[in-house]
Amino acid sequence: MPVRIQTEDFDVGAEIAALRRGNPTIGAIASFIGLVRDANEGERVTEMTLEHYPGMTEKALAKIVDEAKARWNIIDVLVVHRVGTLHPCDQIVLVIVSGAHRGEAFAACEFVMDYLKTQAPFWKKEQTPAGGRWVDARTSDDAAAERWARQEKAQ
Amino acid sequence: MDNSDLVKSLSSAPVEAGAVTILYFARLKEAFGRGSERLALPSSVATVGALREFLRARGGAWEVELAATKPVRVAVNQEMVAPLTPLNPGDEVAFFPPVTGG
Numbered sequence: 001m002p003v004r005i006q007t008e009d010f011d012v013g014a015e016i017a018a019l020r021r022g023n024p025t026i027g028a029i030a031s032f033i034g035l036v037r038d039a040n041e042g043e044r045v046t047e048m049t050l051e052h053y054p055g056m057t058e059k060a061l062a063k064i065v066d067e068a069k070a071r072w073n074i075i076d077v078l079v080v081h082r083v084g085t086l087h088p089c090d091q092i093v094l095v096i097v098s099g100a101h102r103g104e105a106f107a108a109c110e111f112v113m114d115y116l117k118t119q120a121p122f123w124k125k126e127q128t129p130a131g132g133r134w135v136d137a138r139t140s141d142d143a144a145a146e147r148w149a150r151q152e153k154a155q
Numbered sequence: 156m157d158n159s160d161l162v163k164s165l166s167s168a169p170v171e172a173g174a175v176t177i178l179y180f181a182r183l184k185e186a187f188g189r190g191s192e193r194l195a196l197p198s199s200v201a202t203v204g205a206l207r208e209f210l211r212a213r214g215g216a217w218e219v220e221l222a223a224t225k226p227v228r229v230a231v232n233q234e235m236v237a238p239l240t241p242l243n244p245g246d247e248v249a250f251f252p253p254v255t256g257g
Contacts, residue, residue, distance in 0.1 A: 034257050050256070051181055053249060056233035081256060093257050113257060119235070121249075122256025123181035134182045137226070137253030 204238030
C-alpha cells in the first residue's frame, strides 16, 4: 500500500529500507519530511491537530501517486501522513520516491508534496497562546501545484 | 415489538428517496455544530451549487460560512467537483475549507 494515514510516528530509515529492499534497479531515493514548527503567522504554536476525510484522503493520495508514476519513470512511491494531535518538532508527513536516477526521483517527490498540499483533504488547527485557529490555505501552495499543471500543458 | 426488533426495523428501513448524505469538515463542522446529516433534496436542488445555496438559506453560521465570498470546496462521492456538478440520490456530498495538509 503506497499510502498510509496514521496517528503514530514513522521511522524514516525503516520506511526507506522497506521500500528499497532487494531491488537492484533502484539507483536513487528522494524523500521529504514535513515537521511541526513552533511558530506560524507571527504566533507561537504549542500544539496542532490534523483532521482528515477518511476514505477520500486515501483515494486522493493514491491518485496523486498514480499521476506521479504516469509522469516520471520512477519505481516506487510511499506517502505516510499523520493525523491527530501533534507538537512542535513532530513529524507530519513523509514522501519517499525511488527511481533509477535522481532527477526523476527529486521531481516526482516535489510533485507529490505540491499536489498533496492542495488536493488531499487534511486540515490543520493550531493552538496558540491566543487560542485555537484553523490554518488558512496559502496561495503560494496553489501556485506551486499550478506550476506542474502548466508544465503538462507545455509538453 | 421489543427494543431489539425496533432497532432491526430502523436499520433495515429504506433510505428516503432523493436523500443525500452531507459531511462537513474542519471549520465548517465546528461552525455548524455537526459533522454530517441526511437530507431529502427538494426537486429545485439539482446541483452542488444549488445545495450550497439551499444550506446557506438556513441563516446564522450557514449564511456566514457558505457565503459566495468564502472559499468552500465540495466533493461528491469523495472527488472534488465544480458547482455545476449534478447531484443524485444516495450521493455523499462533503463541504470543507481549502485543504491545509502536509
